[in-house]
Amino acid sequence: MAETLTITSLGHEGDGIAETASGQKVFVPFTLPGEVVTAEIEGERGHLVSIVRPSPDRIDPACKHFTVCGGCALQHWAPERYQAWKRELVVHAFAQRGIETEVDPVVPVAPHTRRRAVFTLARDDKALVLGFNKRDSHDVLAIEECPLLVPEIENRRDKLAALANRLVDQGKRARMTVVSTDTGLDVSLEGARKPGRADYEALGRAATDGSICRLTVDGAEIVMSRVPELRNDPIVLYPSPGGFLQATAPSEKSMADLVDAAVGKSGPVLDLFSGIGTFTLKLARRFPVLAVEGEARLLQALDRSMRFSKNIKAVTMRRRDLFLNPMAPPELKPFQAVVFDPPRAGAKAQAEMLAKSAVPRIVGVSCNAATLARDARILIDGGYRLTRVTPVDQFLWSGHIEVVATFELARKGSTTRRVKLS
Numbered sequence: 062m063a064e065t066l067t068i069t070s071l072g073h074e075g076d077g078i079a080e081t082a083s084g085q086k087v088f089v090p091f092t093l094p095g096e097v098v099t100a101e102i103e104g105e106r107g108h109l110v111s112i113v114r115p116s117p118d119r120i121d122p123a124c125k126h127f128t129v130c131g132g133c134a135l136q137h138w139a140p141e142r143y144q145a146w147k148r149e150l151v152v153h154a155f156a157q158r159g160i161e162t163e164v165d166p167v168v169p170v171a172p173h174t175r176r177r178a179v180f181t182l183a184r185d186d187k188a189l190v191l192g193f194n195k196r197d198s199h200d201v202l203a204i205e206e207c208p209l210l211v212p213e214i215e216n217r218r219d220k221l222a223a224l225a226n227r228l229v230d231q232g233k234r235a236r237m238t239v240v241s242t243d244t245g246l247d248v249s250l251e252g253a254r255k256p257g258r259a260d261y262e263a264l265g266r267a268a269t270d271g272s273i274c275r276l277t278v279d280g281a282e283i284v285m286s287r288v289p290e291l292r293n294d295p296i297v298l299y300p301s302p303g304g305f306l307q308a309t310a311p312s313e314k315s316m317a318d319l320v321d322a323a324v325g326k327s328g329p330v331l332d333l334f335s336g337i338g339t340f341t342l343k344l345a346r347r348f349p350v351l352a353v354e355g356e357a358r359l360l361q362a363l364d365r366s367m368r369f370s371k372n373i374k375a376v377t378m379r380r381r382d383l384f385l386n387p388m389a390p391p392e393l394k395p396f397q398a399v400v401f402d403p404p405r406a407g408a409k410a411q412a413e414m415l416a417k418s419a420v421p422r423i424v425g426v427s428c429n430a431a432t433l434a435r436d437a438r439i440l441i442d443g444g445y446r447l448t449r450v451t452p453v454d455q456f457l458w459s460g461h462i463e464v465v466a467t468f469e470l471a472r473k474g475s476t477t478r479r480v481k482l483s
């Protein structure tokens with residue numbers, strides 16, 4: 062039987078939190094603070110049945126698939142309240158580590174800006190479905206719209222499904238990463254059937270209608286009609302098939318501007334977890350930069366950017382596993398600033414090394430506020446001061462938030478030295 066509940070707050074994934082009559086804490090998706098709802102209780106999950114008293118901040122969701130699609134959790138909240146909640150997530154993550162800090166307002170990101178999408182493809186009962194996983198399910202939802210995506214991807218769903226049609230067999234699944242670039246769609250298919258000779262020809266024909274610049278299957282290039290380029294004059298970035306790329310161009314710009322400002326006026330700069338060089342290249346307009354990254358193919362893409370971008374200073378690249386082999390204080394010595402932008406797991410080992418260094422400025426970028434706060438604690442305990450924290454809403458309507466944090470060396474007796482980067 063459904064129980065009447067009052068939602069007191071939202072959990073970090075965006076689900077409403079309430080207490081049952083028996084004092085049990087339950088999470089009820091698609092509810093808002095202050096709302097009175099009825100829900101069927103199953104363990105610590107509450108399945109929303111009806112909204113008895115809606116929040117004045119409740120709005121109509123932007124997408125017809127909302128609540129069924131696993132992608133979005135919070136389309137039903139007025140933007141100002143939603144953004145304030147996202148900022149609070151960051152405040153809370155730092156407070157959990159004993160760090161009291163000012164946090165800037167969230168930098169918002171508009172709908173229809175997601176330029177990198179990862180679709181699931183599944184063939185059931187003959188039809189090939191291109192979509193996203195349903196909420197709390199492995200089933201694939203065939204999406205008819207997605208207000209997150211740039212139109213170049215959203216309007217080509219049928220074309221993308223047709224492209225994969227030959228290579229996904231009955232009962233099988235595959236993953237398709239699509240990046241909208243300035244030269245067309247860069248499509249990477251993974252987990253599909255290996256193409257045979259006849260497939261190559263058909264794929265070649267299907268892919269060369271002007272909308273697709275590159276098609277790779279499990280990393281192997283099948284079609285390349287134009288080199289995929291992300292142009293931001295004077296810089297050109299080259300995405301790597303299926304490789305990491307900041308999810309939207311506006312959030313990437315906001316983060317790169319924040320990093321650039323936080324680095325300040327002196328180099329050389331060390332860019333750790335550099336990827337294809339999103340921050341490296343912008344910083345290299347002013348300073349020599351050493352880019353360190355674990356994946357060879359991303360450094361190859363950065364190498365290409367260095368050759369085709371204009372007005373950049375010396376960029377040195379190094380491949381290294383920074384989890385197993387973080388850069389140690391003697392190696393950090395030449396740098397006036399260090400940027401680190403690790404995966405969700407954070408950069409604990411590297412933060413421990415940075416905490417022992419005398420680098421004057423450190424900028425941390427992360428899509429996980431909890432691991433960033435953990436790494437911030439390590440830096441602060443090592444003698445750094447946290448001077449600015451800015452959330453960027455790269456993952457609109459989800460519980461995820463991107464954060465840029467700036468640290469300055471505050472240890473007594475610390476001096477700054479300028480050293481030439483060899």
Ligand SMILES: C[S@@+](CC[C@H](N)C(=O)[O-])C[C@H]1O[C@@H](n2cnc3c(N)ncnc32)[C@H](O)[C@@H]1O
Nearest residue numbers: 334335336339354355356382383384402403404
């Ligand atoms: C969040 S991405 C940031 C990339 C880059 N800063 C950008 O904006 O495009 C994290 C990067 O860390 C790299 N990475 C993951 N694990 C690593 C490791 N153990 N050592 C070095 N790099 C690693 C990934 O390949 C990825 O490029």
